[in-house]
Amino acid sequence: MQYVLAIDQGTSGTKALVFDREGQVHARGFVAVPCSHSRPGFVEQDPELIYQSVLQALARCLDEFKGEPSEITGVGISNQRETVVLWDQQGRPIVPAVSWQCQRSLGICERLRQQGMAQKIADRTGLLIDPYFSGTKLIWLNENDERARLHIAARTACFGTVDSWLLYRLTGGASYRTDYTNASRTMLFNLATLEWDRELLEDFGLRGLRLPELCPSAAQFGATDFDGILPRALPIVSMIGDSHAAAVGEGCLSPGIAKATMGTGSSIMMNVGHTRQPAAHGLVSTLCFATPDRTDYALEGIVISAGSTPSFLKEKLRLVNDFAEAEQAFTDYDNGGVFLIPAFSGIGCPHWKYPGGAQIVGLNFSSSWQNVVRAAYESIVYQIKDVITVMEQAAGVPLRELFLDGGLVQRPFLLQYLADTLNRPVSTLALSEISAAGAAALAALTLGSIGSLDARRETRVVARRVEPGNGVEAAARNHAQWLQWIGRL
Numbered sequence: 001m002q003y004v005l006a007i008d009q010g011t012s013g014t015k016a017l018v019f020d021r022e023g024q025v026h027a028r029g030f031v032a033v034p035c036s037h038s039r040p041g042f043v044e045q046d047p048e049l050i051y052q053s054v055l056q057a058l059a060r061c062l063d064e065f066k067g068e069p070s071e072i073t074g075v076g077i078s079n080q081r082e083t084v085v086l087w088d089q090q091g092r093p094i095v096p097a098v099s100w101q102c103q104r105s106l107g108i109c110e111r112l113r114q115q116g117m118a119q120k121i122a123d124r125t126g127l128l129i130d131p132y133f134s135g136t137k138l139i140w141l142n143e144n145d146e147r148a149r150l151h152i153a154a155r156t157a158c159f160g161t162v163d164s165w166l167l168y169r170l171t172g173g174a175s176y177r178t179d180y181t182n183a184s185r186t187m188l189f190n191l192a193t194l195e196w197d198r199e200l201l202e203d204f205g206l207r208g209l210r211l212p213e214l215c216p217s218a219a220q221f222g223a224t225d226f227d228g229i230l231p232r233a234l235p236i237v238s239m240i241g242d243s244h245a246a247a248v249g250e251g252c253l254s255p256g257i258a259k260a261t262m263g264t265g266s267s268i269m270m271n272v273g274h275t276r277q278p279a280a281h282g283l284v285s286t287l288c289f290a291t292p293d294r295t296d297y298a299l300e301g302i303v304i305s306a307g308s309t310p311s312f313l314k315e316k317l318r319l320v321n322d323f324a325e326a327e328q329a330f331t332d333y334d335n336g337g338v339f340l341i342p343a344f345s346g347i348g349c350p351h352w353k354y355p356g357g358a359q360i361v362g363l364n365f366s367s368s369w370q371n372v373v374r375a376a377y378e379s380i381v382y383q384i385k386d387v388i389t390v391m392e393q394a395a396g397v398p399l400r401e402l403f404l405d406g407g408l409v410q411r412p413f414l415l416q417y418l419a420d421t422l423n424r425p426v427s428t429l430a431l432s433e434i435s436a437a438g439a440a441a442l443a444a445l446t447l448g449s450i451g452s453l454d455a456r457r458e459t460r461v462v463a464r465r466v467e468p469g470n471g472v473e474a475a476a477r478n479h480a481q482w483l484q485w486i487g488r489l
Contacts, residue, residue: 003072004443005061005234006436007054009079009162010242011035011099011264014053016061017433018072019440021449023459025433026067029060035099041106041345043099047085050097050162051169058226069230076238076443077163078245078435081185084137085165086148087158091173094147094157097165098137101265101304103345105136106354108143112136117203124200126184126191126276126285128352132302134161135187139204155208161186163239164212167222170236175222178212180295181244184287189214191276191285194295216290217244218442238442240289243267245438246405247298248289250429251457256400258391260384261434262408265348266303268387271296272395281390282350289438291445291453299395301349301387305342305358307408309376312344312358319369323411326377329370330413335478336371337362339485340379347486348383350390355489362485380408381418381475382482388422402426405434415464420471421479430461 001020008015013032017025031053036044062069082100087093098104109129112118118129127133138159141148151157158168161182167175183189183196188204188211190197196211215221217240223233240248243261247269250259258270271288276297279285288298310326313319320326339361341347346354360372392398402424408414409428419426431437441456450456 001067001071002449003067004440004447004449005058005072005075006440006443007058007075007077007166008242008433008436008439009050009054009077009166011080011101014050014057015433015436016054016057017436017440018061018065019437021444023431023437023441023456025431027061027065029057029064031056031060036096041103043102044096045083045099047087047093047097047165051166054166055227055229058229062229070232072234073449074235074237074443074447075224076439077166077236078240078242078439079162079166079182081161081182081241081243082132082134083162084134084141085160085162086141086151087165087168088151088156089158089173091169094151095141095145098141100132101345102137103131105131105140108136108139121187121200122279124190124192124197125187126279127187128279128282128284130352132304133185133187135204138206138209142205152206152208155210157208158210160212167236167239170224170226171222176212177215177221177239179215179217179219179239180290181217181241181287182239183214185241191287216292218291218446220446237446238439240439240442242435243269243300244287244289245435247271248438248441248453249434250403250405251460252288252403253296253453253457256397258399258401259403259405262306262380262404262406264306264308266306266380266384266406268301268303268384268391269298270391270395270397270399271298272397273297277395280394282352283390283394289442291442299391301391303380303383303387304345304348306380306383307406308344309340309342309379310373313373313376319373326373327411327413329373330377333368333370333374335374335378336367337364338367338371338375339482340372340375341485341489342376342379343489347489349387351386351486353489377414378417378478380414381421382479384418385421385479399424404428405432415466416469417471417475419466419468420475423468423472425465425467427465428463430463
């Protein structure tokens with residue numbers, strides 16, 4: 001047997017998995033990674049803890065693996081996107097990692113808009129001006145953190161998203177690279193040329209920043225023995241942002257096939273083929289994935305708060321004791337006219353509004369906590385519906401298939417409500433670790449273990465296909481009310 005090791009470094013933790021050439025999982029390991037909130041709107045992580053979590057997850061995975069480590073032939077990495085890591089040439093973090101969730105650069109974004117930069121940035125990078133993307137976080141660090149500013153001025157600051165940081169550490173500084181998908185989330189990457197945009201770097205005051213070498217998602221990135229955990233160094237042969245990896249794992253390999261990752265936030269991504277589509281309707285234009293032989297583009301809609309919304313009700317407001325109780329509330333109650341606008345860090349695509357916090361609206365004296373819980377889950381569905389609507393308009397391509405992944409797909413009631421609201425079927429795969437599967441597929445392609453990504457797509461097992469039911473009309477009425485409340489923000 002030949003196996004591939006996949007590292008999936010996400011916001012809440014790191015997974016390590018061993019896949020065979022058919023895409024079946026033979027071992028798993030997981031280690032949590034905390035986020036810190038030093039002040040309102042600030043979300044940070046410790047880069048060193050991120051790196052150590054990879055080593056610990058791998059060790060746990062190998063403890064479960066029944067084969068021989070020598071049978072593992074290569075490594076693929078998928079990672080949380082947009083998070084900013086700055087380190088020096090010795091591999092020491094300069095500042096805490098600034099999470100993709102962080103909103104500290106709102107003022108920077110407003111300044112760039114006032115300077116008339118929105119169209120230039122959209123044309124070159126496919127992105128909106130938003131704190132979500134790495135570029136504005138870097139500008140903030142350069143202007144507000146002396147540690148970052150001094151290193152950037154001295155040209156000793158290495159910038160990367162989490163993939164580049166892990167690669168640098170795993171290879172002892174020998175490899176400093178990123179792939180096109182992660183680069184496409186930084187606001188520093190030109191989608192037309194597939195190169196760093198030096199003019200934008202100059203505009204942003206980041207000329208002294210060191211940037212990683214650019215590669216397709218399937219490529220030779222370096223080699224590592226994971227600080228001696230493995231008996232020999234393995235080639236790292238794929239790196240890709242987690243949402244893009246999920247698109248590969250779901251089989252979004254041709255136009256009109258989309259996936260929605262339903263986790264802390266949600267990324268809805270649809271393959272639009274080999275020609276990039278301009279950003280429109282609050283969507284972003286991005287890379288879907290890239291190999292040495294092909295580059296596929298995508299349109300993406302970003303939902304900032306998805307699974308984080310019911311988690312907030314449980315952990316902060318303590319409306320429920322556990323998610324089983326929340327699920328019971330959803331199935332036994334309607335929303336009672338209550339809507340939750342989950343603008344904890346703003347509302348994402350296609351609305352892109354920042355009203356100063358989340359809101360619960362439509363309350364009256366007959367409202368119950370169950371209505372609020374129902375409204376929280378419904379908000380996830382409505383946001384996905386809004387993205388799908390504008391995505392079809394922008395691409396000029398009807399949605400052919402929607403695959404779902406992420407922790408929330410374990411909630412059957414949520415899948416049914418989504419099918420009713422979209423008025424079309426939704427599907428989930430039997431394998432839950434879809435981002436890791438996408439990274440593993442790209443690694444297997446580079447190693448020659450599979451002949452094409454389409455070959456891996458044929459081995460997918462669909463676990464559940466949910467058709468629209470009796471709730472279509474009620475869902476449409478509720479969604480219309482949702483849009484009215486959003487319009488008032």
